[in-house]
Amino acid sequence: GAVVSQHPSWVICKSGTSVKIECRSLDFQATTMFWYRQFPKQSLMLMATSNEGSKATYEQGVEKDKFLINHASLTLSTLTVTSAHPEDSSFYICSAAGLVSYEQYFGPGTRLTVT
Amino acid sequence: GNSVTQMEGPVTLSEEAFLTINCTYTATGYPSLFWYVQYPGEGLQLLLKATKADDKGSNKGFEATYRKETTSFHLEKGSVQVSDSAVYFCALSEGAGNMLTFGGGTRLMVKP
Numbered sequence: 491g492a493v494v495s496q497h498p499s500w501v502i503c504k505s506g507t508s509v510k511i512e513c514r515s516l517d518f519q520a521t522t523m524f525w526y527r528q529f530p531k532q533s534l535m536l537m538a539t540s541n542e543g544s545k546a547t548y549e550q551g552v553e554k555d556k557f558l559i560n561h562a563s564l565t566l567s568t569l570t571v572t573s574a575h576p577e578d579s580s581f582y583i584c585s586a587a588g589l590v591s592y593e594q595y596f597g598p599g600t601r602l603t604v605t
Numbered sequence: 606g607n608s609v610t611q612m613e614g615p616v617t618l619s620e621e622a623f624l625t626i627n628c629t630y631t632a633t634g635y636p637s638l639f640w641y642v643q644y645p646g647e648g649l650q651l652l653l654k655a656t657k658a659d660d661k662g663s664n665k666g667f668e669a670t671y672r673k674e675t676t677s678f679h680l681e682k683g684s685v686q687v688s689d690s691a692v693y694f695c696a697l698s699e700g701a702g703n704m705l706t707f708g709g710g711t712r713l714m715v716k717p
Binding site: 496531532533534536539583585587594595596598599601 | 641646647648649650651654694698703704705707708709710712
């Protein structure tokens with residue numbers, strides 16, 4: 491089956507610093523990648539959709555200058571949380587979809603804690 | 606717009622009990638329907654899916670049938686185990702772009 495990895499699995503950073511999270515599709519080419527945010531005991535909130543080689547499409551209310559998304563290749567997308575603050579602490583999950591399949595394959599998530 | 610509504614949890618059951626988690630949806634066309642499971646501290650795993658009316662998705666003893674007439678996709682399992690304790694998300698996907706619309710999630714706790 492399709493495998494999506496995320497790195498790191500958890501990260502602690504100081505307020506004001508930037509953190510980069512990687513999302514990789516290991517055995518298929520992902521034309522579209524999605525980034526979600528999940529608060530404790532809540533559902534997933536779609537942050538943005540990115541297609542390889544083009545700018546990400548952000549959902550309403552998501553600051554694109556704060557959450558920088560790059561999808562430079564068919565197997566890698568990155569989310570950079572810039573100037574992180576404690577309220578950015580959350581569980582970030584990526585998913586990837588290929589050209590043909592309607593399915594999204596999810597990564598294991600990255601827990602970000604900003605102190 | 607599209608939406609998914611699922612029963613609020615937590616649902617607490619004893620081992621070997623019958624499980625039903627209700628899910629209804631609103632969509633403009635003919636969506637594909639999914640159930641995802643999230644174990645503590647992990648990402649989402651696809652549990653089962655159905656792509657058209659009357660399809661039944663099944664996996665690991667779980668089943669759900671795509672009911673167009675009632676716009677429902679209820680998740681069932683005949684005999685739950687402690688290892689089934691997790692959060693279950695109902696979702697739909699419609700149109701181009703593979704975008705998923707999730708329900709709020711239902712936490713299942715199975716006690717031995």
